Amino acid sequence: MKKDTYIDIHIIGEADTVIGLREVEETIRKEFRSATKISRSTINPENFYDPSRKQYHSTKILKEMLDELPADASKMIGIISHDLFIPILTFVFGEAQLDGNVGIVSFARLQQEFYGLPPNQALLQRRLIKEIKHELGHTFGLIHCSLRECVMSVANNIADVDAKGSTFCEGCNELLRRSQKGQ
Amino acid sequence: METYCPFLKDEKMAFCKGFPVRKMLPYDRLYHQDNICIKEEHLTCPVYRAKDAERLSGHSSNKKVCPYLEVEEVLFCEVYPVKKMIPSSAFKLECPCTTEAYIDCPAYCQIAQGDRASGETMTVRGFLLDDTVYYHRGHLWLQRVNGKVRLGLDDFGQWLLGDIDKISFPRRKEHVERNKPLLRIRCSHGTAEIASPLSGTLMNANEEVRRDTSLINTDPYGAGWLVELRLAEAELDRLEQGGEGFIATPGARRWLEDEIDRLHGVLETEIGITMSDGGQLIDTLRDVVTQSQWGILIKTFLEN
Incomplete structure (x- = not known):
């Protein structure tokens, strides 16, 4: 990865009032060997609300994020509290450009409250970190991994998020490093 | 890419090569159970004595550990109901446990993806x-x-x-x-x-x-x-x-x-x-x- 670039942690809405950004930054620095910066988005999620789905269109928000990507940032990961969807899926925890620049993670369905359970901040944080790694992995060209212990394995529901590992498997880690060298 | 089944485990096992049936015992357990095979008391073991009597030289072992104690690394499926041990040296062939095909193994599916029999x-x-x-x-x-x-x-x-x-x-x-x-x-x-x-x-x-x-x-x-x-x-x-x-x-x-x-x-x-x-x-x-x-x-x- 080129020097002096960084991964931009892009806060959309009031996300930072719920999650711990310091841990997010530390994880990204360690796993992606990259500097980080936190920025606040001007995107208004309400512009991407779909009343028929009662959800927010993830791909359209990603498109807006591309306009906000700073010239010196290598990647941007958006964090949002709104429930996201793409047309062919019932919902998404996150979405990212494959081998591109932007990804987004919603923590709407990562919260215990969504499932009628008491809040659990530590669990939310663990789930969020997994999903951030997963989506940033896509931006580095990683596809879904068949190993359940790998953070790049696919999660159809919250149980899958909890069941999957929080780190990259050896193979995905190797691909990640190769991708970073090429940038 | 790591293709081994996550339920494939390896373990050091000990067995008596003098005893007619190979009974495997986890190596660590020998110490926990203060087994005679790892002490001088092995000289009193009937299997050792019988084997020793067969030896042409006729002199006894002067070692603290029984010379008939053998240690081998084995592989086994952690979730299969019966623990079938395979020596790691014999585990070079491609099989579902060592290829990506493990995701279709009924034992793996049952644990990792919920109940599903073949x-x-x-x-x-x-x-x-x-x-x-x-x-x-x-x-x-x-x-x-x-x-x-x-x-x-x-x-x-x-x-x-x-x-x-x-x-x-x-x-x-x-x-x-x-x-x-x-x-x-x-x-x-x-x-x-x-x-x-x-x-x-x-x-x-x-x-x-x-x-x-x-x-x-x-x-x-x-x-x-x-x-x-x-x-x-x-x-x-x-x-x-x-x-x-x-x-x-x-x-x-x-x-x-x-x-x-x-x-x-x-x-x-x-x-x-x-x-x-x-x-x-x-x-x-x-x-x-x-x-x-x-x-x-x-x-x-x-x-x-």
Whole structure:
């Protein structure tokens, strides 16, 4: 990865009032060997609300994020509290450009409250970190991994998020490093 | 990429090579149980004494550890109900535990993906997958039934098509050629021409399906079957030996997962290919794709 670039942690809405950004930054620095910066988005999620789905269109928000990507940032990961969807899926925890620049993670369905359970901040944080790694992995060209212990394995529901590992498997880690060298 | 099954464990085991039956004991447990094999008391062990008496030189061991104690590294499946030990030195052959095929192992599936015994229908990201049938890359399933081969659309295939208005089959006893038209399926977004994966004679078409096309959507592996073909021996071999275009049953789960991921690439967005995590594919694709997108999907997945 080129020097002096960084991964931009892009806060959309009031996300930072719920999650711990310091841990997010530390994880990204360690796993992606990259500097980080936190920025606040001007995107208004309400512009991407779909009343028929009662959800927010993830791909359209990603498109807006591309306009906000700073010239010196290598990647941007958006964090949002709104429930996201793409047309062919019932919902998404996150979405990212494959081998591109932007990804987004919603923590709407990562919260215990969504499932009628008491809040659990530590669990939310663990789930969020997994999903951030997963989506940033896509931006580095990683596809879904068949190993359940790998953070790049696919999660159809919250149980899958909890069941999957929080780190990259050896193979995905190797691909990640190769991708970073090429940038 | 790491391809070993996560439930494959290795452990150092100890056994007595003087005893006629090889009884394995975890190496660590020898110490915890203060076993005589690792103490001078092994000199009193009847097995040692019998073996010692057989020795031509006739002199006893002066070691603290019994010379007949052997240690070997073994591999075993942690979740299989019976612990079958295999010496690691003998574990060089490819087997499901050491290849990606482990994801189809019934023991792995039961623990990692919920209850599923071999020979049952399972779900892959919301799609049914029957592991008693053969699959073809055009999202057809095939199964030998009474000397014929029955064929239908798999769950993913019927989902791509959506509501079916009409289905047309060749005439009975008509010969069909591999890769030549077999089925014509008219849907609200257009018509799909499905080629035959094998050459043969059409013996039966499902008349129930012709009358009620919704059976294809509601019971794709059962009442929604489409045609039965009689195949020549060479074509049967092609089916059963995994000829070009056929997916071996142990790899079907992975193939279907890849196909679902491939959807994202085919339905490229205005910001290029994106990938996502979460959710199931929606029930009706028709409502979220244009007619031309539907055409591309059918060409890519069903007519290839």
